[in-house]
Amino acid sequence: MVTTAIVIGSGFGGLALAIRLQSAGVETTIVEARDKPGGRAYFWEKDGHVFDAGPTVITDPACLKALWELSGQDMAQNVDLVPVDPFYALDWPDGVRFDYTNDDERLLASIHALNPADVEGYKRFLDYSAGVFHEGYEKLGTKAFLSITDMLKAAPALAKYQAWRSVYSIVSKFVEEEHLRQALSFHTLLVGGNPMTCSSIYALIHKLERDGGVWFAKGGTNRLVAGMVALFERLGGTLRLNDPVQYIKTEGNRVTAVETRSGWCQAADMIASNGDVVATYGLIDHPRGKKRQKAMAKKRFSPSLFVFHFGLEGTAPEVPHHMILFGPRYKGLLGDIYNKGNLANDPSLYLHHPTKTDPSMAPDGCSTFYALAPVPHLGKAKVNWLEEGPKYEEVILDTLEERLIPDIRSRIRTRFSYAPSDFQTDLFAHLGSAFSLEPVLTQSAWFRTHNRDDVLSNMYFVGAGTHPGAGIPGVVGSAEATARLMLE
Incomplete structure (x- = not known):
């Protein structure tokens, strides 16, 4: 008998999850509230201009290419990724300009121009970033944290890299010059984190960019979304647009079906949500739904x-x-x-x-x-x-x-x-937050929304509100973690 799944929401996390499920032979339907797929990666065409809603910084293209490779296909068939150099040009009101690039010679020369003493400090910061990248992203980025035991196993590595400290304070340990401190800590803002409070584990973003580069999809981020949709549909998946889910039905401690605004009702063996975590729990017709919604609403949300x-x-x-x-x-x-x-x-x-x-x-x-x-x-x-x-x-x-x-x-x-x-x-973003839960240590890994609900045994979550968090690599990593649980 064929296993069936419904994925609510077609953001990057939902699309990546649906592709993984469909590639494994699970008959998957994506249900999207808006008239176009993409979630936050929506787009508009106005007066001949194409405007991407975001996200527009693409890093770790390998995590995206892997989705095509699951079925022996090539991402280049659907998406044309081109490198961006410099990654970012940084500019301050006092006239200082800093090109953050992947070219070591240029980068070190720019650091030297601001403060010669910080060249060696930057190299030590890069080593630190490589360490947290290995521990936090390569080892844990696609792992589901379902129990406190999972968290305790990760604790020694988190302690080694002083995960309780903020990204800004760690950067400041290595470099003295204030422009450089800002240049090496602002990245957390791209995933909703305050550099002054966001766990130093997020310093891994620097190594992620240095290793994988910063990329742009020709035609805009919307073309990456379109490519993922094309792959999903080629694999036999179904995408249902313009029809918000209104209820997630349950029987005992299992979810059984979704019902949408149009009256469409579909049963499934498993349901996963790429939607806002607070809003999703509000859709579940089970005491667990309201209880979790109330608890989630009290947490700290990103700006x-x-x-x-x-x-x-x-x-x-x-x-x-x-x-x-x-x-x-x-x-x-x-x-x-x-x-x-x-x-x-x-x-x-x-x-x-x-x-x-x-x-x-x-x-x-x-x-x-x-x-x-x-x-x-x-x-x-x-x-x-x-x-x-x-x-x-x-x-x-x-x-x-x-x-x-x-x-x-x-x-x-x-x-x-x-x-x-x-x-x-x-x-349906709670408080209009652009990145879901704020990435502080007490809301990371096991403390974040679990990839599988603790009570409803076949209700799953993917995307910015789950582990590991926001950003394309984060939500694509969450899709791998969630898919592994669903396919087990």
Whole structure:
């Protein structure tokens, strides 16, 4: 008899899980609430521009290629990945510019220019990063933590690398110069973590990028999503769009079926959710659902994002593909976002410029951008984004005008933004959080949502809210861990 599974949500985690299940002969259906697959990796086409919602930094392409290799196929058949260099151009208001690249000679020369003494310190930090990469990512990144015993087995390695310390404090142990400290610690923001409190294990991101590179999918992240969907459907999987799940039905301590808004109802041997963990537990018609939803809602959630998308007349060859525009404050700004819930008027920005690498993402002679500012989630700052959004666009434009593109306002041909309230409405994200649970030590591994529920024996989770966390490598790793449990 054929085993059947339903995966709720078609983000990277849900797609990777569904591909693994379908490759193993499990008849799998993905049920997606939105009109397009991808979850957070949604996209829009406006006035000839292609705008990716995110994520736009692709690392560890090997974890993606492995999904095709499960069925003896080649990812290049569906997706054209191209390297990005520098990985990021980092820019500060005091005029300091630092190209974070994979070229050792250039990188060490840039470090030397800021502080000669930090060259040796950086090399020691890279060794540290390699160690936590091996322990935290290679050994544990695709392992499910279902019991406290699993956590205790990992404890010696976590202790060796002082996992209780923050990424920023570990970086500061190795390098003295403040720009470099920011350059080597900001990465945690890309997975929702505060560099000042996020466990030092997340310093592994540096080694992950150095080893695997930073990549871009020609046509945008949406083409990577489309490639994964094409693979899943080629394997015989079914994708159901535009039909949100409203109930997860149960019998005893097992989930049995899902019912959607349209009235479609399908039974399955196993159900997995790539949706928001708080929202998912709210769908389960079992006392366990409400109990877990209540407990999960009390946890610490990552901040949200304000993403300003715009298309410009003319090209901008001087602007790199990925750029970080640090604001005048680092620690203070992080405090506003994570603790105080203040909407800062001096934000740090991640600027994405895909037409630097792929001009086809804009009409001829035009360019496509987005500027992303981390902002407090709706539980920290009860902002009316319908009112504040247009004002915050102007704050971002002021920064870009002053520091990068002086005539930006006169060149804008199309613009729109995506706010925390949109994360909440479109993605059912608890408090509009963009990355689910905040990655602090007390919410990592066993302390995160388990890949299989402790009571409902055939209810599974995948994605940013489970181990190991957010980011493409994280959620693809969670899919491997969850698939292993489901196939057992």
